[in-house]
């Protein structure tokens with residue numbers, strides 16, 4: 294049975310076992326924008342030491358249980374680019390199109406009602422709306438300009454198409470870094486979505502939905518950077 298090693302990259306581990314992202318998040322290991330180096334190399338650069346052996350064995354134990362529960366790994370290397378595009382559309386773009394506006398109302402509401410006593414809610418309000426605007430524009434570009442090229446390339450892989458895709462991928466990766474930083478800032482100002490004492494229902498719902506947004510965004514960026522964009526290199 295497969296066991297992950299410290300020589301594997303976080304990107305490859307999450308490709309096989311998506312839930313490993315929770316372990317990386319807790320250990321503050323980036324698996325989406327900077328997850329393309331061996332795990333040990335990433336850990337060696339960390340200022341605050343992380344026990345690599347313990348981390349990898351926790352991931353392996355959880356992976357084992359996940360498989361025993363009947364889950365099957367997806368081999369992304371055998372999936373076609375258009376299947377990855379469909380997956381991204383269904384699980385990430387669709388989710389964001391449904392979620393960003395209602396969540397904006399919650400973020401705005403808690404800022405209006407509690408901002409005077411909790412000044413970090415103003416920062417949250419600003420970072421969230423920057424994220425929303427950036428992500429909406431970014432998804433339009435992906436759906437209009439980039440994703441159709443992957444479908445064309447699958448049928449007819451020309452050099453010209455390849456160069457067009459490579460150029461666009463570069464721009465998209467930069468956007469991902471920017472939205473990834475905004476997600477990180479939202480996490481920091483809310484202390485990882487820790488509610489203050491006596492928080493009202495709206496506060497709780499907002500933080501829960503933002504934590505879900507963070508989780509979904511990291512998976513989204515990971516799939517594009519480490520799976521979809523890697524089809525053309």
Ligand SMILES: [Fe+2]
Pocket residue numbers: 381385386432435513517
């Ligand atoms: Fe996307």
Ligand SMILES: [Fe+2]
Pocket residue numbers: 431435465469514517
């Ligand atoms: Fe993207």
